[in-house]
Amino acid sequence: MEEDWDNVVILDACRYDLFESVNTLDGNLDYRISPASATPEFLSRNFEEKQYHDTVYVTANPMYRTLGLDEVFHQIIDVWENHWDRQKQTVLPEAMTEATASAYKRFPNKRIISHFMQPHYPFVGELASEIGAHSGYEFAYRNVTEGEASRDNPTVWERLEAGDVSRELVWDAYAENLKIVFPHVEELLELFDEKTVITSDHGNLLGEKPHPLAAPVYGHPHGMRHEHLSKVPWLIVAGTERKYIVSEKPIKQLSDPSGDVTDRLADLGYFDV
Incomplete structure (x- = not known):
């Protein structure tokens, strides 16, 4: 948060070399070393017991609800509450784009953090069918239809x-x-006039070893250090102007009326229920 920006877009679980190899967004690409290898650790290290009342956090990821961060930001917008895709078991990027654009217009004197779920699994493109069922589909179905959740399918990393x-x-x-x-981030960049950064909270391992004598590691275990877990993109889009930022007391955040936070986190593979 000490960096200089007006808007930040977080692409969940995006390692630097992946971003560098496929990026189509204009800007000055650099990198940063994340202090975390998983979202809870990222949120805790960056925001816990701090105040950023000049910032609005728009999120597809319900993880912050487990950490007591309700008073950190001026406002938290839970896109996952009303736009959770039960077939895909995630929040699709178009919902995040719409919610972020709305927040940007509603809070012109606040910094905006927009936390997309992609590229974190579940994979939602055409190649997902070649991988097959992975973590979440049957869990969500049984949770909704039977009230008792269980998991038949492993995560893609497993x-x-x-x-x-x-x-x-x-x-x-x-x-x-x-x-x-x-394309959805590009849509936001066309809307944003100010300095914007595209980054990530952590990366992923696809069988790399944290040190020469270790076993291969898959995914993003909490508390682990490795270049491909910690090195994340930092794409700077300069913009044409800067915001006049004002800090104001938080807008009260209501709890999730559905009570499904833990279930949704399990769908994303953070822990079993």
């Missing part, structure tokens, strides 16, 4: 580790999940 799918296929599907979000 499937890769087990040898059920190839690294090449998973990498391509991961890249496709990132490419899917670019």
